[in-house]
Amino acid sequence: MAATFQTRICLAFLVVLAHVTYCPVTGVLRDSNYYTAAVVEFTPSHKWGNNGTLTLRDNYRAYLEYIKEASKQNADIIVFPEDGLTSLYMPHRSLMDSWATVIPSVLDNYVPCTQNTIQNVSETLTSLSCAARQNRIYVVVNIAEKEFCKPNGKRCSDGVSYHNTNVVFDRTGKIVARYRKVNLYMEYNFDPTPIPEVITFDTDFGVKFGTFICFDILFPVPALNLTRTLGISNFVYSTAWFSEMPYLTAVQTQFGWSFAENVNLLVSGYHEPKNGNAGSGIYLGRRGMAVGTITASPEHRLLIARVPKRTQLSESSESSESSEQNEVCEWKLHERRQQIAKPNDAGLDSLDQTKKLDTIRLLHDDLTKYKSVLLNASLTEQLCYGDFCCDFDVRKNSVDSGTSYRAVVYDGVRLYGRDVHAGIRVCSVLQCYNDSIYSCGFPRSSDTAFTVLNITATYDNYHELLVMPTVLDRSLLPMQRFTYSELVNGNQARVSIALDRSTKNLLTFGLYARDFSRDRNDRP
Ligand SMILES: *[C@@H]1O[C@H](CO)[C@@H](O)[C@H](O)[C@H]1NC(C)=O
Ligand SMILES: *[C@@H]1O[C@H](CO)[C@@H](O)[C@H](O)[C@H]1NC(C)=O
Ligand SMILES: *[C@@H]1O[C@H](CO)[C@@H](O)[C@H](O)[C@H]1NC(C)=O
Ligand SMILES: *[C@@H]1O[C@H](CO)[C@@H](O)[C@H](O)[C@H]1NC(C)=O
Ligand SMILES: *[C@@H]1O[C@H](CO)[C@@H](O)[C@H](O)[C@H]1NC(C)=O
Ligand SMILES: *[C@@H]1O[C@H](CO)[C@@H](O)[C@H](O)[C@H]1NC(C)=O
16 A cells, blocks of 8 residues: 655755664555564453462463464464463462463574473463464563572572563464563562563564563663664563553553654553553554554454554665764654554544543652643743753643643652652643642543644753653543654754644643663662
8 A cells, every 4th residue: 555654854964964864754665564463452361369370371362362363364473461471460479380481592492382391381381382383473472480590599599580571482383582571660579680681583574573571661771772772673562551640651651662762662561441551552663653552441452553664764874974963853743543454443532432541540640849830822931940941832722621731841750660760851731620730630621722832852961861752632542643853963952842733632742751860779
């Protein structure tokens, strides 16, 4: 199909660039330039008790049906969520044995379906290997791993380490990747990996993937090693995300990361809305979201999309010795939601979707320490938090008295979960329901229309940051009509995000940056 993906607007290349700048190209991509990806929004079954066998068995059997269906629809690869086999309800570490499996190393070239030379490989792993083999499809699952180690070693007092692990089977059922989660989110029954792993795998369709898990998305290791050092541009990602308003709901974060790094991201999310877990999708970097879902009761659990193999498209120029670097790239995103499997899937930003949202439990960021001003009809002003400044250009009509909006700036440290103190820099507009800051971040429909909304931030140590667009509408999906521009000069950058057209029902719009230099982990 000769769809125009994207207007290429590289405004100007003022000088010859020392860094290669990537800008998307408009173009027609041939079939061989795509692969077909499937992700599953999955609710694990979960049997009480300390014997994991029955829980795992129920869940892998459910996986087999999705694997068959995805294969029937010609998917090359299918991704399942974090904790999707064990459920989130694993017992205390001392009772983990039946919940966890030995996972052979990639170096063993092991096909659990046809080999039995390695002991303590579980029935679950064997069955999934057979399913990948029978259905000729790459299968990505997340499972609790046990690694036998020498007792009395560091972190190995009882002779075993437990890991939160992604495993990838190729089309013959062979294990081609094993990745142990680096950034654990309070998961005290798992052991931190002593040496962080940076894991990739190759496929027979010519795409090299990176992989990581859930909370990893907010950290540099291994995610940014993969994108920025190794140049990987396709990712499989399993998650059991706890959505938080107003910046870190699931699809908003997934979209923001894929856009920021300009890479394809295939996300499978754990689904248990009363707990706050929902949200999966297939994201195409600066081409936007191919498909995404976050609802209390999804109509479809299997999301399938065709994915262009390359996100980075043209190299704008050769390297040079020039010291003066000015790179201006601007992206316009157009609403383009492609889905080949189920045309009515994820009926995005419809009112139906809105109705299905209200039973998703949402966490709330503490906004009281952020600096903010109430937005009246218009604001053209620079707001600073310490040295961090953002320019706001806002015009809105205020026909809706049931909602109000604030412009927000923050540069500081916040807590993720219980242990992780994280540096963030934020500037955005937020929806509130009255003039109190405590009323911000509770999704409501709003007839207030923004006719102009342009936020520009300046960053000094740009290449050490992760700067993501943070955009959210009433359906808890990213609104995708915006222009994004980055003006990079050495390690400095001015980044703008601006709405393309008059927009209602806006919840969050701005830039969310992680500043890793201020991170601290107090995990006991
Ligand atoms: C766990 O349950 C399975 C199935 O009922 C049973 O076969 C197995 O022996 C049990 N394992 C343990 C450690 O109790
Ligand atoms: C691993 O497998 C061996 C041989 O089947 C068995 O004796 C041993 O108990 C198993 N260990 C664990 C921790 O499951
Ligand atoms: C990953 O990146 C970090 C810096 O963010 C660096 O310290 C580390 O050595 C890198 N690891 C690998 C394996 O490249
Ligand atoms: C918006 O209006 C309120 C009340 O009139 C005023 O106190 C506030 O300063 C105005 N905000 C801005 C950003 O101008
Ligand atoms: C905002 O609404 C909450 C309840 O929804 C109420 O308690 C609070 O007083 C209101 N604040 C303002 C400033 O109107
Ligand atoms: C947004 O504002 C910035 C800074 O004032 C400006 O450079 C940019 O062109 C504006 N973007 C749009 C789309 O209006």
